[in-house]
Amino acid sequence: xxxxxxxxxxxxxxxxxxxxxxxxxNNRLFVEAVLWIARTGISWRDVPPSFGHWNSAFxxxxxxxxxxxxxxxxxxVSDDPDMEYAMVDAIIVKVHRHxxxxxxxxxxRPSAAPKAA
Numbered sequence: 001x002x003x004x005x006x007x008x009x010x011x012x013x014x015x016x017x018x019x020x021x022x023x024x025x026n027n028r029l030f031v032e033a034v035l036w037i038a039r040t041g042i043s044w045r046d047v048p049p050s051f052g053h054w055n056s057a058f059x060x061x062x063x064x065x066x067x068x069x070x071x072x073x074x075x076x077v078s079d080d081p082d083m084e085y086a087m088v089d090a091i092i093v094k095v096h097r098h099x100x101x102x103x104x105x106x107x108x109r110p111s112a113a114p115k116a117a
Contacts (some may be wrong), residue, residue, distance in 0.1 A: 002033065008076045014069055031073070033057055
């Protein structure tokens with residue numbers, strides 16, 4: 001995520017220094033971990049150690065979901081979309097044969113045998 005995007009999201013995160021109770025050590029690293037999981041589709045247990053312990057990250061993610069923090073973060077950055085990961089590739093997108101212009105349905109077609117006779 002870019003510095004401009006993080007500047008919009010940082011005030012909306014939970015656990016800032018100065019907040020009562022426990023606070024997160026690094027909110028940006030946590031948000032990067034959530035984005036990494038969304039991009040790769042892996043489970044929380046497979047999070048690399050550089051993002052911290054997986055159970056702590058998952059617990060924090062669950063708390064933020066309950067507090068609607070991710071909705072606020074999305075709303076803050078949705079006015080400036082990053083299209084880096086939005087692409088369509090023909091390798092993974094298959095069109096049904098009817099969508100390709102193929103003639104559909106079964107019908108009896110005259111064979112070439114009667115013409116030869």
